[in-house]
Amino acid sequence: MSDSKKFLLVGCPNSGKTTLFNALTGLHQKTANYSGVTIEKYIGHFKIQNTLIELIDLPGIYSLYPDSDDEYLSVNEILNSNYDGVVLVLSAEQLHKSLLLALQVVDLKKPLIVALNMIDEAEKKKIEINISKLSELLNTQIIPTNARTHQGINELKKQILNINISSSVFYDKNILPENFNNYSNWINYVLQSDKHSEIIEKDLNYKNQLVQYIASRCVSQKNFIQKNKIKIDYYLTHKIYGFVFLLLTLLLVFQMVFFIAEFPMEWIESSMNFFSEKLQSILPPTQWTDLIINGIVPGITGVVMFIPQIALLFLMIGILEESGYMARISFLMDSIFSRFGLSGKSLIPLVSGVACAVPSILSTRTITNTKEKLITILVLPFMSCSARLPVYTLLISLIFPENQYYGFFNIKGLALLGLYLLGMIMALIYAFLFHRFIQPQKKNFFFIELPSYKIPYWKNLIFIVWNKVKVFVGDAGKIILAVSIILWYLSSHSFPDVEKKLYEKYSVLQKQVANTDSLNVLYKTELLENSYAGKLGKTIEPLIHPLGYDWKIGIALVTSFAAREVFVGTMATLYSANDDDVSTLRERIQSAKYPDTHQPVFTLATNVSLLIYYALAMQCISTMVIVYRELRSVKWVIIQFLIMTGTAYLLAFISYSLI
């Protein structure tokens, strides 16, 4: 019969802990969230003899005195969960940095084994470590490993069942208050209170002396100057060249997310359309078929469509993180972004928000400061995403039907640029305001570790992409699917007697008219007009009238909640045009008039007002779902919705009134 044991993988950030985790568990891993928060823990499995080992990769910590939320969760898990032992990862490249944590973990008196990782990096830097001496001083078994080449992995797996509790003691009993008889109780007490900084200071100072002693006995480094690193780092963090390189990097990320992802996305869309058409030809014309074809399939498409963007964005983020360049980006941008309450790490999510807010919000997980992450998520949807483009294209072409040029610049291009700039400026203004008004729950000590440069390890990149896609499909995907089914219901159903009357009316007409295609389009239009969504559009007409919108625009506002680009499709249905033919739609929209006054509906003022509204309003249910998923707070989702839509409403109203 097989046995099972649970181990925690503990280590400092940048100690190669995750690479070691991947080497130990392979693809046998899953992601879970700590209850109530979105900080992830990775759980992996492997088998030794007849024992199934469950290994939990905890977020990296510098010491058992936590500062950030993820550190707090790691320490809490180490102190208070049930497990059979700790695998402590020390960086051979930066042993000084790792030793403090090692001494604290030894003091907890838990079964322990040490993986002295990145042994290759230490060798490159001519760092020599006397492993047997270190093992003797820590009184624990130490396995040298290089997780990238799997060096020492089998040995670590073999020895994991033979671990024991170190008898060494590295804390001064005289420093801790009298009622704490062991170090574990003391740390647990510190977790619940932040009023013991003097004792913490004494403990850290005491341990620092031990760290210096151990390092002096076990670590030596021959003269070594890493000339290339210094040169590369000089240019990448330079006040001018650094920004030039950053711009090129952003361009690459942008190309990947915005343009390259388009090919698989188009392929997915056309495949799903093909699938949908096939289903339509096979299945009988019932309500259930309509649900499958117009509710479930588009819902699944809406989820699957995002996968290429998410995969490519996280591949790029993985490369930036693994290479050590992400930390340099944070360094460069922090001087600018910190004034707006954002982190240097907010740059990548904000820029990728121009492609799509959904993967970009997921990528804010790299921001460790809770307040900065919150502000980034709250302002990110102001960035004009690609779903706004069809709306912009249609409305700009209504304002400027002809191509006009100012020098080299096309007027339509300038208008488009203006809308992108409007989003960026609003994002910065609101970030600044949030920064002023949101009080941090706990003041984080901000620092960025600038790790040494490394060539990204491809296996780690695969794990990053795989895990992020899995999280998206498993969590957010379900909600997006459910919401699109609800929207399908609202836009395809109305009160039963209305539906029946319409059906009877068009059944009679169909027998009288030769061109049934145009009759079908009219039927669809009238169905949508009388649907629950249509009724909702008419109900909100008094609310949107001050912005210059009629009930038809109201319906488009309601349906485009599923995705902004649905605005164009809805307008096409309402104005009985083919979805793909924008020029026909434009002509029909341009000629639309109010039946009572015979005044045109789409005036310059209405078009500008609509453009501003779509640039700034929170008109995307997927984004709201993801925001909820990341913040686990309905309050912030509502605040974000009210602020974005309120600002959009106000500015649209002002522009409509002034023009």
Add this chain to the structure above:
Amino acid sequence: MEKKSNILPLSKVSEGKKVLVKDIKNAVVKNNLSRVGIFVDNELFVTKKGWGNSPIALQKDELEIAIRKDIADLIEVEILNLSNE
């Protein structure tokens, strides 16, 4: 002539200087720096600074970290390689 003191806040030290940490004027900052191995009496190297003197990158042994100016203001240091000024 009055002797010029070379003890100043870390935020005012220019790039390329080696400094000795003399005092850290905030317990939370002190403990957080200790967590990454930076203590009073340690020698640090100011490797680079961002626009407006923030963040400030510091190196100790193999570890390089960057802190913001408001934190660097709380760290008093003595410049060791004054001859390069």
